[in-house]
Amino acid sequence: MQMTGAEIFVRALADLGVDIVFGYPGGAVLNIYDALFKNTKVRHLLCRHEQGAVHMADGYARASGKTGVCLVTSGPGATNTVTGLATAYMDSIPVVVFTGQVPTLLIGNDAFQEADIVGISRPCTKHNYLVKETKDLARIVREAFYIASTGRPGPVLVDMPKDVLTTPAEYDLPKEVSLRGYHPNYEGHPRQVESAVRMLLTAERPVVYAGGGVILSNASPELAELARQLSLPVTTTLMGMGAFPGSDPLCLGMLGMHGTYTANMAISHADVILAVGARFDDRVTGKIDEFAPHARIIHVDIDPTSIQKNVPVDIPIVGDLKDVLRKMIRLVKGKKEAAAFREKTSAWRGQTAAWAKTHPLTYKQGKGKIKPQYVVEQIYRITKGNAIITTEVGQNQMWAAQFYTYDRPRTFLSSGGLGTMGYGLPAAIGAQVAMPERLVIDIAGDGSIQMNIQEMATAVQYRIPVKVVILNNGALGMVRQWQELFFQGKYSQTCLPQIPDFVRLAEAYGAKGFRATRHAEVPDVLRKGFAAEGPVLIDVVVDPGEMVYPMVPAGAPLTKMLLV
Amino acid sequence: MRHTIAVLVENEFGVLSRVAGLFSGRGFNIESLCVAETTDPKVSRMTIVTSGNDQIIEQILKQLNKLVPVLKVIDFTGTETVDRELVLVKVNADNGNKAEVLRLVDIFRAKIVDVAPRCYTIEMTGGEGKVSAFLQMLRPIGIKEVVRTGKIAISRGA
Numbered sequence: 163m164q165m166t167g168a169e170i171f172v173r174a175l176a177d178l179g180v181d182i183v184f185g186y187p188g189g190a191v192l193n194i195y196d197a198l199f200k201n202t203k204v205r206h207l208l209c210r211h212e213q214g215a216v217h218m219a220d221g222y223a224r225a226s227g228k229t230g231v232c233l234v235t236s237g238p239g240a241t242n243t244v245t246g247l248a249t250a251y252m253d254s255i256p257v258v259v260f261t262g263q264v265p266t267l268l269i270g271n272d273a274f275q276e277a278d279i280v281g282i283s284r285p286c287t288k289h290n291y292l293v294k295e296t297k298d299l300a301r302i303v304r305e306a307f308y309i310a311s312t313g314r315p316g317p318v319l320v321d322m323p324k325d326v327l328t329t330p331a332e333y334d335l336p337k338e339v340s341l342r343g344y345h346p347n348y349e350g351h352p353r354q355v356e357s358a359v360r361m362l363l364t365a366e367r368p369v370v371y372a373g374g375g376v377i378l379s380n381a382s383p384e385l386a387e388l389a390r391q392l393s394l395p396v397t398t399t400l401m402g403m404g405a406f407p408g409s410d411p412l413c414l415g416m417l418g419m420h421g422t423y424t425a426n427m428a429i430s431h432a433d434v435i436l437a438v439g440a441r442f443d444d445r446v447t448g449k450i451d452e453f454a455p456h457a458r459i460i461h462v463d464i465d466p467t468s469i470q471k472n473v474p475v476d477i478p479i480v481g482d483l484k485d486v487l488r489k490m491i492r493l494v495k496g497k498k499e500a501a502a503f504r505e506k507t508s509a510w511r512g513q514t515a516a517w518a519k520t521h522p523l524t525y526k527q528g529k530g531k532i533k534p535q536y537v538v539e540q541i542y543r544i545t546k547g548n549a550i551i552t553t554e555v556g557q558n559q560m561w562a563a564q565f566y567t568y569d570r571p572r573t574f575l576s577s578g579g580l581g582t583m584g585y586g587l588p589a590a591i592g593a594q595v596a597m598p599e600r601l602v603i604d605i606a607g608d609g610s611i612q613m614n615i616q617e618m619a620t621a622v623q624y625r626i627p628v629k630v631v632i633l634n635n636g637a638l639g640m641v642r643q644w645q646e647l648f649f650q651g652k653y654s655q656t657c658l659p660q661i662p663d664f665v666r667l668a669e670a671y672g673a674k675g676f677r678a679t680r681h682a683e684v685p686d687v688l689r690k691g692f693a694a695e696g697p698v699l700i701d702v703v704v705d706p707g708e709m710v711y712p713m714v715p716a717g718a719p720l721t722k723m724l725l726v
Numbered sequence: 727m728r729h730t731i732a733v734l735v736e737n738e739f740g741v742l743s744r745v746a747g748l749f750s751g752r753g754f755n756i757e758s759l760c761v762a763e764t765t766d767p768k769v770s771r772m773t774i775v776t777s778g779n780d781q782i783i784e785q786i787l788k789q790l791n792k793l794v795p796v797l798k799v800i801d802f803t804g805t806e807t808v809d810r811e812l813v814l815v816k817v818n819a820d821n822g823n824k825a826e827v828l829r830l831v832d833i834f835r836a837k838i839v840d841v842a843p844r845c846y847t848i849e850m851t852g853g854e855g856k857v858s859a860f861l862q863m864l865r866p867i868g869i870k871e872v873v874r875t876g877k878i879a880i881s882r883g884a
């Protein structure tokens with residue numbers, strides 16, 4: 163049957179099981195919005211800014227494991243998606259962004275609302291397309307979803323000229339994708355896995371270093387099983403929070419710049435490191451030449467380019483973590499070598515426990531101003547650890563990672579790689595759309611929240627009951643922390659004297675606003691806010707002088723932590 | 727170390743910018759790059775000369791392989807290859823040095839492809855050593871302009 167490109171597009175989304183699109187209309191995509199008007203299968207959520215739309219698709223993807231979808235117009239609509247794409251790209255999140263484009267004949271003519279979004283987005287997408295003919299559209303839509311969600315996931319952009327959307331063609335959605343240049347490898351090489359297990363079993367001081375890849379590959383059960391079989395201490399990256407239960411006695415907490423003393427000491431003294439789905443990012447390794455000086459490294463990742471990129475690796479394994487960890491479990495489960503290994507490494511676990519005891523994450527609440535760490539701890543208590551937490555970027559993000567315990571994957575959603583302020587609120591909305599029955603909370607900063615605050619209107623319009631808790635320190639706190647420590651306290655442009663009244667701002671949007679200014683009222687205000695219906699913004703006025711510790715100064719080795 | 731890498735890619739719009747962008751975006755270096763269609767019109771072949779330590783070359787090869795339209799990546803290092811480059815050179819040719827130019831053209835099995843009153847344009851192909859030796863010999867005579875294609879390479883044997 164002949165259909166227009168726009169109808170083909172909407173039909174393909176429906177046939178691929180897309181239930182929601184986060185978007186914003188404009189001239190170049192009018193035909194798609196017309197087709198959506200008639201369609202009942204694909205729901206559309208009208209955002210207030212295209213950056214918000216991409217973060218929503220991203221939050222939806224992180225919370226659910228499904229691919230998030232976003233639709234915007236050409237030119238400014240397309241360029242507004244760039245930060246969202248780069249955010250998803252750095253964190254390997256499956257998102258497909260569809261952009262309108264000027265008619266094919268006008269491309270390159272500086273036409274009205276033309277932007278070379280394929281060129282602009284090339285370095286921040288896993289792949290992108292310019293659709294040249296309507297007959298290719300359905301196939302490309304299918305390929306885009308396939309590429310975004312397989313192998314190492316990532317964002318894909320599809321640019322659709324207006325004439326491609328108005329021209330009719332036969333609807334033909336291919337059953338299968340065949341891309342001769344794209345074959346992600348899922349199966350870890352059995353002999354490499356055997357060598358890895360052999361090396362692991364020689365360890366006296368083993369550490370598992372787990373990243374966001376564990377969550378992306380849904381390999382948390384396997385990671386937990388392997389760790390328990392061998393009593394392996396596990397540290398996670400910021401992206402790996404929840405990949406391994408934070409309350410498990412084997413969990414050392416987060417490592418890196420604001421990691422726990424225990425995790426940083428353990429990785430620095432380890433003799434074998436099993437790195438799974440992590441990429442030795444500079445925020446994790448500190449000074450790279452002094453990272454884990456005693457360790458032999460086993461690195462498992464689905465993306466070969468992640469391996470040997472920053473550190474030399476002794477045993478590389480390319481494959482899906484789920485597959486590789488299963489193979490490893492099979493080699494150790496119930497074996498007497500495993501029992502002997504647990505026995506010989508018990509002194510090491512004693513050491514990590516001793517570090518944890520002498521240097522826990524800590525702060526002092528006292529009688530004065532509200533400590534932000536206290537607020538996060540109270541959020542944990544009140545939600546019993548059952549909420550999905552999103553974060554903004556800065557101190558709020560680090561405290562959210564440190565003082566809330568994540569026991570399950572897909573419950574901590576944060577822009578780790580790009581560090582995008584303004585991520586948390588739209589990501590929370592996307593996560594709430596994916597998980598309507600869960601409590602979703604954005605732990606925010608007073609600076610970051612203002613970068614995508616307009617999405618409160620989206621939350622109100624669609625009655626998406628996200629809760630935002632602002633750790634309001636009147637400052638771009640994390641930047642100010644660096645000025646305090648490394649620039650002699652010269653607070654250049656990091657104080658925010660002009661902050662809106664967030665309670666009234668929430669009310670202006672039609673949401674509910676709450677405020678806490680004394681520490682004694684924090685639990686009550688939080689409880690009331692979380693219990694209130696619909697979107698809620700809770701402004702907690704916290705101690706502006708509080709800093710995030712431990713801290714490894716940029717470029718220092720992990721053992722040189724500044725402590726409280 | 728210098729490496730010559732052949733990259734087979736889908737012959738489609740935008741592939742060159744993906745490859746070039748990968749090199750510039752990651753700070754890899756391109757010394758030369760040649761592209762043309764293969765016997766299969768759907769496939770193009772690029773020959774890239776690059777340099778870097780082992781770790782960088784490993785990253786370059788892996789990153790190239792990761793691009794969706796890249797079908798195959800071959801690093802020629804350590805394999806027997808035939809490689810060639812084509813150069814076009816304009817040299818001064820007045821009465822005092824015409825004979826010398828002709829002698830060099832003969833020795834290097836080059837060809838004069840254009841003649842003007844005080845200038846010869848010479849075409850020459852060869853491996854790296856031959857090309858640089860030829861240009862070195864011409865330099866004292868006076869090179870006005872040089873155009874080089876960059877290297878192409880193919881493995882020896884069947």
Ligand SMILES: Cc1ncc(C[n+]2csc(CCOP(=O)(O)OP(=O)(O)O)c2C)c(N)n1
Pocket residue numbers: 554555556557558559581582583606607608609610611633635637638639640641
């Ligand atoms: C879009 C963007 N711009 C700038 C930065 C640099 N930056 C990192 S943290 C930070 C301060 C954030 O302030 P706030 O949201 O109030 O968080 P706090 O650190 O005070 O908790 C800034 C400006 C960034 N990460 N993202």
Ligand SMILES: [Mg+2]
Pocket residue numbers: 607608609633634635636637638639
């Ligand atoms: Mg702040």
